[in-house]
Amino acid sequence: MGSISELLSKHTIGELPAPANGIIEVQSTATLEEAFTVLSQHNILSVPVFDPAAGTYIGFLDTRDLIAFAVFATEEDLQAARLASGGSCPGVMPAQPSTSIDRLIAAAGKSGFSSSTATQGGHLAQSSVSVACASSPAPAANPVFDLPNLARRNPFRSLPADAPLLEAACILGNASSRRLAQLGPDGRVCKMISQSLILKFIDNNLSKVPKFANLVCYLKNRSSLLQDIMSFLKTIRQAEIEDRAPVFSCHPHHTVGHVVRLLSATRAHRLFVVDAKQAPLRVVSIRDVLKLALDH
Amino acid sequence: MKVDLDECIERITRLELLDISLINFLCESMKELLLREPNVVHISAPVTVVGDVHGQFYDVLEIFKVGGKCPDTNYLFLGDFVDRGHHSVETITLLMCLKLRYPDRITLIRGNHESRSITQMYGFYTECLAKYGTAQVWTYFTDMFDFLSIAALIDDRIFCVHGGIGPTVQTVDAIRAIDRFKDIPTDGPLADIMWSDPDPVKEDFSVSQRGAGFTFGKRVVNRFCDVNAVDHILRAHQLCMEGYQILFDDRLTTVWSAPNYCYRCGNKASILEVGENLERNFNIFTEAPESKLEAPAIPKVVDYFL
Numbered sequence: 001m002g003s004i005s006e007l008l009s010k011h012t013i014g015e016l017p018a019p020a021n022g023i024i025e026v027q028s029t030a031t032l033e034e035a036f037t038v039l040s041q042h043n044i045l046s047v048p049v050f051d052p053a054a055g056t057y058i059g060f061l062d063t064r065d066l067i068a069f070a071v072f073a074t075e076e077d078l079q080a081a082r083l084a085s086g087g088s089c090p091g092v093m094p095a096q097p098s099t100s101i102d103r104l105i106a107a108a109g110k111s112g113f114s115s116s117t118a119t120q121g122g123h124l125a126q127s128s129v130s131v132a133c134a135s136s137p138a139p140a141a142n143p144v145f146d147l148p149n150l151a152r153r154n155p156f157r158s159l160p161a162d163a164p165l166l167e168a169a170c171i172l173g174n175a176s177s178r179r180l181a182q183l184g185p186d187g188r189v190c191k192m193i194s195q196s197l198i199l200k201f202i203d204n205n206l207s208k209v210p211k212f213a214n215l216v217c218y219l220k221n222r223s224s225l226l227q228d229i230m231s232f233l234k235t236i237r238q239a240e241i242e243d244r245a246p247v248f249s250c251h252p253h254h255t256v257g258h259v260v261r262l263l264s265a266t267r268a269h270r271l272f273v274v275d276a277k278q279a280p281l282r283v284v285s286i287r288d289v290l291k292l293a294l295d296h
Numbered sequence: 297m298k299v300d301l302d303e304c305i306e307r308i309t310r311l312e313l314l315d316i317s318l319i320n321f322l323c324e325s326m327k328e329l330l331l332r333e334p335n336v337v338h339i340s341a342p343v344t345v346v347g348d349v350h351g352q353f354y355d356v357l358e359i360f361k362v363g364g365k366c367p368d369t370n371y372l373f374l375g376d377f378v379d380r381g382h383h384s385v386e387t388i389t390l391l392m393c394l395k396l397r398y399p400d401r402i403t404l405i406r407g408n409h410e411s412r413s414i415t416q417m418y419g420f421y422t423e424c425l426a427k428y429g430t431a432q433v434w435t436y437f438t439d440m441f442d443f444l445s446i447a448a449l450i451d452d453r454i455f456c457v458h459g460g461i462g463p464t465v466q467t468v469d470a471i472r473a474i475d476r477f478k479d480i481p482t483d484g485p486l487a488d489i490m491w492s493d494p495d496p497v498k499e500d501f502s503v504s505q506r507g508a509g510f511t512f513g514k515r516v517v518n519r520f521c522d523v524n525a526v527d528h529i530l531r532a533h534q535l536c537m538e539g540y541q542i543l544f545d546d547r548l549t550t551v552w553s554a555p556n557y558c559y560r561c562g563n564k565a566s567i568l569e570v571g572e573n574l575e576r577n578f579n580i581f582t583e584a585p586e587s588k589l590e591a592p593a594i595p596k597v598v599d600y601f602l
Contacts, residue, residue, distance in 0.1 A: 230416075237417050238380065241535060241561065245482050245491070245507035246413045258503075265503040278482070 004202060005166055007209055013168050013182050014161030016201060018191050025050055025189060028058055028148045032069065035061050035147050045286075046179055048189050049151035057158070057189065059151035060179045063286045067264040069150065070257075070289070158183045159193070165201065168193050249274045252281065256292065259284055297321050301397040308390045309357065311383070316433055319389070323436040326392050329399055330443035335472050337403050337448045343370040344579075345456065345568040347532030347540075347551035348407065351381025351419070354584035355555055355565065356390065362581050363567050366394050367401035372448055374532040374551065375407020375458035375490075378437075379418035380558050382590055385427050388437060406444035407458040407532065408490035408508075411480040438479075446476050446489055449526070450570055456530040461520055462488025462510045463501050468524045482508050493534055494550070496543050514544045521547055528576075530568065539566030539580045549576070555583040559590050 024042050026035045028051040038047060039061070046062040158181040159168060171180055172195050184190035202209075237244075249272040250259055262271060263286055270285035299321060304314060314322070344363045349356050363369050377391055378384035394402050408414060415421050415438060424434035447468070448456040455468065465471055465485045474485050481487050491509025495502065498513035517529060529548045534541075536552040543550075555565035569577045 234417055234419070234422065238419060238558075241558065243408060243414070243418070243506060246417050247482070248507040249482055251483070261503040262507070265505045266507045267505070268507070 004209055007202070007205060008166035008169055008198070009164050011165045011201070012162050013159055013165055013191070013193055016165075016182075016191060016193065016197055023048075023189050023192070025057075026061065026147070027052055028151065030147055032147055032150070036063075036066050039063055039066075046154070048156065048179075048181055048192075049147060050188075051148070055187075057156040057181070058148060059156045060154040061147065061151050062154050062178070064264070064267065065150040065153065067260055067286060067289060068153075070260045070264075154179060156181065158189070165198060169195075169198050172198070247272055247274075247278075249278070249280075250284070251275070256289070260289060263289065299325075301393050304393045305390065305397065308386055308393065311353070311386055313385065313427055314389060316428060316430070319433050320436050322389070322392055322396065323440040325396055326440050327443045329396065330440075330445065333445050335446050335474055335476050336468055337405070337445045338452070339370070339372060339403055339448050339450050341451050341570050341574055342572050343372050343403075343450060343570050345450075345530055345551055345570060346371060346373045347553040347566075348376035348409075349373070349381075349387060350376055350409070350554045350557070351378050351384030351387050351423070352554050352557075352583075352587060353381070353383030353386045353390070354586040354590075355553070356387055358555075358581055358584040358587075359553060359567055362579055363569065367398040369401075371402045372450070372456060373402070373404045374456060374530070375405050375444075376409045376532060377404070377407070378420040379409045379415055381419075381554070382423075384420045384423050385433070392440070403448055404444060405448055405456070405458060406441060406446050406476075406480075406490065408480060410438075410441035410444060411490075412438045413479070442477050442479060444476075446474065446486065447471050450530075451574060453526055453574055454528045454530055454570065455520075455524065455526045457489050458531060459490045459509055459533045460488070460492030460494060460512055460529075460531055461516065462492050462512070465489055466516075466520055466523065468526075491533075494531075494543050494548055514547075517544045517547050527574070535561060535563060536566075537561075537563045539564040540568065540578050555581060556587065559587070 021042075024038060024044060025048045026038055028049050030038075035047070035049075039045070046060045048057050049059055049061050050056070051058045157171060157179070159171075161182055161184075163182075168180055172178070172193070180193040181189045182191040182193060237246075244266070248262065248266050248268045248270075250262060252273055252275070259271060262268075270283050272280045273282040273284055274280055299318065304318070304322070308314065346359060346363075349359070360366065363371070373391060377388045381387070391402070391404055395404055409418065409420070415434065420437075421431065421434050424437070425431055427433075446457070449468065450456060457471075462485065465474075465488050470485065471489065474489075476486060478486075480490050487508050488510060491504060491506055493504060493506070493509070493511050494517065495511035495513050498511060499515040501510045501512050501516060504511050520529065521527065528546070530551060531548070532551050532553070534550050534552070535557055536550055539552055539555075541550045541552075542548070549568065551566060551568045552563070553565045553567055555563060557563055564580050564582055566578045566580045569579055571577065
């Protein structure tokens with residue numbers, strides 16, 4: 001056996017270890033606060049969401065969805081404050097620009113904003129936290145921020161136990177698929193397949209791919225794993241058509257709101273906090289934001 | 297040092313590299329010239345506007361065939377002269393020589409790739425090292441980039457910039473006040489001008505997925521045009537498969553001048569001819585025959601360890 005692809009094609013996802021503490025999942029009827037609390041308490045990045053009425057999984061809830069919600073909720077909060085300052089409006093959320101994310105999530109859940117109903121143009125939309133007053137133009141369509149709709153942003157994909165690891169690796173290699181599940185005989189998730197799990201498998205089987213193990217690279221483009229990281233990054237970055245900033249960063253004076261927006265826009269997991277000379281000071285991550293939201 | 301710029305232009309057109317000391321002299325001369333140019337350069341129509349060219353030298357020569365030679369045609373280049381393509385050195389050397397030779401006939405404004413950190417990542421640094429055996433040439437060029445103007449106004453009616461606008465640069469006066477003589481930072485007004493993009497779906501500013509700059513919508517564009525008494529915004533920075541894109545009820549245009557970008561995108565390119573009465577005409581072209589023979593700028597990247 002020579003290549004990683006040969007190795008992965010000869011083994012199945014059923015051979016990967018199941019999680020020691022079992023599978024964590026949430027039901028689609030949970031509130032956003034309950035769901036994000038599950039992520040935080042179990043120190044996990046995402047969780048499958050199960051719809052008991054339909055008897056099926058509808059997607060994954062990801063910590064990144066909290067970022068998206070925070071950006072949306074903050075913008076809605078500011079919009080509400082603007083409208084409130086111009087006169088009374090039915091159903092306006094409290095005009096408190098400093099409202100914490102936690103209170104926004106709780107308010108969205110308690111006031112019925114999270115139920116899925118159609119938006120009614122020109123009137124208060126129960127399906128979202130957006131506000132429409134009769135005197136203002138109908139708002140642009142807003143995303144619905146409840147658990148089912150957030151979960152559907154991350155499509156649920158699964159493979160059976162006898163699916164080859166190669167197939168799982170190809171799916172996860174596609175940028176749009178970050179999560180993959182293995183379903184058990186009962187149709188419930190029994191294992192979450194991640195890139196790191198596959199990497200661990202490769203690590204445990206390096207003896208079967210001696211060329212790769214000896215760092216004589218078996219990448220098709222023949223470039224060496226011994227290349228320096230900057231050369232590697234140049235190759236990766238130039239493969240992308242759209243330019244991106246070389247480093248995603250923020251400054252100490254930037255607000256948490258700015259960090260949230262930047263994490264959401266770039267889909268990065270973390271930002272460097274840099275000084276005026278671009279020297280790194282700290283790192284701020286999605287998990288930090290999640291802790292802030294739930295502990296604040 | 298006395299330099300025959302016509303000879304330099306002739307040599308570089310034949311892809312004959314100029315020696316390091318000559319590059320140094322030309323860059324220093326360029327800096328002296330650019331020091332006298334304001335942040336926002338005023339240009340009179342007619343002028344032909346060119347978007348990103350990204351080191352695609354044969355396609356730059358094609359631009360001069362299609363649009364007319366300089367100085368017979370006035371040109372405004374909107375930045376991103378280097379990176380990605382195989383001939384960034386030749387491209388920037390040619391444009392620099394043309395600017396020095398015909399300073400009033402060609403205007404070069406800065407793009408986000410005219411920056412140290414970006415050129416280290418996207419090819420220009422590597423190319424300088426490969427062609428000259430030293431990074432010193434890269435240093436000369438990037439020092440010169442710090443002096444490039446950052447915007448232009450055609451007859452005070454058409455605002456031209458590489459990327460776009462941002463929350464801190466919503467007036468032309470604000471752009472005039474920027475300290476431009478430095479590397480492009482990752483945030484702030486200079487970054488916003490170099491990195492921002494229009495968003496046809498939105499109305500206002502949003503943080504950009506590029507990690508620098510903002511996206512801006514129709515309301516922002518209308519407000520900018522009204523406040524600054526301009527009719528139109530011309531910019532580059534984004535690949536357009538048809539060579540150009542017009543947005544926001546004809547108030548903003550993206551011009552893209554690198555055909556078959558990265559030798560693999562299969563796109564058309566355009567240059568925008570702005571006539572004496574500010575009428576706009578797109579001249580669309582495809583890659584030069586010599587460019588067709590160029591290998592892709594980077595080897596095919598495997599998705600995974602497969």
